[in-house]
Amino acid sequence: MIDDQRTAALREQVAGLMPQAKTDLAQLVSLRSVADPKQFPQEECERAAQWVADAFAAAGLTRVGLHETPDGSKAVIAARPAPDGAPTVLLYCHYDVQPPMDEAAWRTPPWELTEKNGRWYGRGSADCKGNIIMHLTALRALGADLPLGVTLVAEGSEEQGTRGLELFVEANPDLLRADAILIGDCGNFAVGVPTLTETLRGGVNVVVTIETLAGAMHSGMFGGPAPDALAALIHLLASLRDERGNTTVAGLPNEQVWPGVQYPSEQFHADAGVLSGVDLTGDGTVADMLWARPALTVLGIDAPPVVGSSAAIPPIARARLSLRIPPGTDPGRAHEALIAHLEANTPWHAKLTVELEGIAAPFRSGTGGPARAAMEAALAASYGRPATTQGQGGSIPLCNVFADTYPGAEIMLLGVEEPACLIHAPNESVDPKEIERMALAEALFLATYTG
Structure with a gap:
């Protein structure tokens, strides 16, 4: 359990930071940081990298730098060392995004954050710039009251799959060594349902x-x-x-068979945009077919x-x-x-x-450690309901590199993305309440995790 007084104070702090979060996300979305120089200028990725470095330096991380990786992309690494005896937490995200695909299919400008029906639209608003803002808002809410070490790494070519950061980690293991790793490139089963992703295909x-x-x-x-x-x-x-x-x-x-949360077929029909009357495929449940x-x-x-x-x-x-x-x-x-x-x-x-x-390779996270317990408590306090678990159909090869390089670290996958975000598709969006609730959960975790 997390102290109600601490939760209330941090909840108020995070809520007060949401206007700044919107401004920041608007700036990030405006940067066309597609890591493919054949489609978009490389300078856009460089500007996004510098924006991330400056923002986290201003949020209190002291050792900040842009590191070139083997594929030519820049990884932003910012750190604040742990006090004696305290653990270190690694926060992951990526600032590169998918291209907008068919711009004519967008109902709002893809490179301009636009509020519509309570959601914020724009390429990268969820994947993964929304998760950058989640990390940033959590750190801002805590300010100087940070009882552990924090390292932030923001990748610059995740969507291209060119292994830049993976090779960099293998060659520079001490730069990102941590006791717990939060992969901010996933999300919840649905809006308002706190979720930890346990498996990746x-x-x-x-x-x-x-x-x-x-x-x-x-x-x-x-x-x-x-x-x-x-x-x-x-x-x-x-x-x-x-x-x-x-x-x-x-x-x-x-x-x-998938043993965790089940995915109702009616909900999947809606989330996936399956046309009326068209059958889903496979003999298993939706969860079986997606994750198992x-x-x-x-x-x-x-x-x-x-x-x-x-x-x-x-x-x-x-x-x-x-x-x-x-x-x-x-x-x-x-x-x-x-x-x-x-x-x-x-x-x-x-x-x-x-x-x-x-x-x-596929990936399965560990369960039952002290970081996992602290995060489950933080999610429950933020959302007012227990966290659930899910698998994810996508692949994040970096997770296996982290697991091999830091075998003692607990790796947890979470974030602001959920099915309605339509990541990688036209009309990507994020629910700002998810940024707010996930930032609060992360702040509570960083305030209470003791290793």
């Missing part, structure tokens, strides 16, 4: 190429016996799921477009595949299983090429 991304002919041939003269590369690809992709939508790659576990079982997604296909296509048999077709895997599944073996399935199901002895794009 790993992933295997590949590009599949099917070739059947030396070149395109007239479909009237050669169609029938001539093997159609696009048809072969469609046949192969159809083999990856059964008629109910279960992933069918042999050797991957497909009957596991593998999921194969076709991310894209290279084939002749409908407009401009001719009466010709396609000689080549390609597809990009994403295989998400749950904790307990080795990513190397998953990759081998996927390759074996593709080879076994390619029709007509068509020429198959599979290129590995990326591979990431």
